[in-house]
Amino acid sequence: MEYRQPWQQVSAGARDRAAFIRSVYLWLMGGFAVAALGALSAPMVARALVPVVGSFFGWVLFGVQFGTLLFASAVRRRQPLNRLAFALFTFVSGVIAGLVALVVAEGAGFQPVLTAFGMTGGVFLTLTTTAFVSKKDFSFLRNFVIVGIAVMFFGGLAAAIFHLEAFGLVISGVAVIACSAKLLWDTSTMLRTEDFSDPAGFALALFVSLYNILIALMNLLGGGRRR
Template identity: 75%
Template sequence: MDLQQSWQGASEGTRSRIDFVRSVYLWLMGGFAVAALGALSAPVVGKALISVAGGFWHWILFGVQFGSLMFASAVSRRRPLNRLAYGLFTYISGTIAGIVALIVAQGAGFTPVFMAFGLTGVVFMTLTITVFVSKKDFSFLRNFVIVGIAVMFFGGLAAAIFHLETFGLVISGVAVIACSAKLLWDTSAMLRTNDFGDPAGFALSLFVSLYNIFLSLMNLLGGRRR
């Protein structure tokens, strides 16, 4: 009887984990869909921002994006507010990605954009399969990820403020490595957690990593040609 109860408990736990992982990736796919809508609206939004804010448009957009990220993180467990916050953040991020893609395309054509998009997909699939197959705990990357993201954030700000193009390319390389490591860490945490109540939070974290990888690859592939 105890053996049967243990087996049933294990089976229910496995089903719950599968449902949780499925939910995380459904949230992530939904975020990609909303981001695509944001990218399509990028030309209109970009022109409107420039006409209103002038040369400060990119700082305003960055501030709105950062605020929406904090909001989405804070309400990730609160339904249905988490859907609104997640949708808002992914839409803004898609809009920014679309604007950056247009800027890259003006100087280097759309080839770097398509290459960055494809490489981001390859990175995502490769790292995800690595975690699922190896079943390894990648939490040992925590300190590396924290340092890498700090360098990415503050280095990116410095490059933008002082117009350091070469330094910006270096920071983009750091961002690809740091966010790839974070993908490994977050995916392994998703497979090991016993808290199945926050799929939106996991999806948000995965989306942010993929978003930064995509932008950084566009900068690396198109930066030297602009």
């Protein structure tokens, strides 16, 4: 039986954790790459689907996105199916983000779109650095996040169904705050977990938060300036 000194066990644990965190961010970077392909494909997807589904195009895309999210969550520990599911979800999300960017750019120009991307990157770097440097447990944000995401989801549906543009902007503000808190919570959980078998799950959670922040910021920055 091999005996390890305590410092050797700590060193091995640190290496395992570092490998796990690296794996999470590799998954996340891969998701960004696939989402970028989806965004570039957005006009072609719209041209292909609009003649088929007509005015229900947006709802069909939302349904597909929600379905692929549930699929990716369900198989996140099952290789290699988790790779396919993660790629499907991030691709569909990229298509939606690309279409939102085109709508915002048509009404307000590309500056709000580029600003939203820059601000999303800034939020990601700031909150990630905060979690890494402080090493705090941000699980106390759980209840705030749950309530905020519920308001975001149901409020967003109400704004879309009843065409409440001003209310939609308020919900976008809620989404930025709630998803930023969730990003901080998920990152701190990733740094503290002892279960290193689910990098895809953590990457999925981080991607969803960043996606929602980006969409909300595009709506906020472009909503008040559309012609």
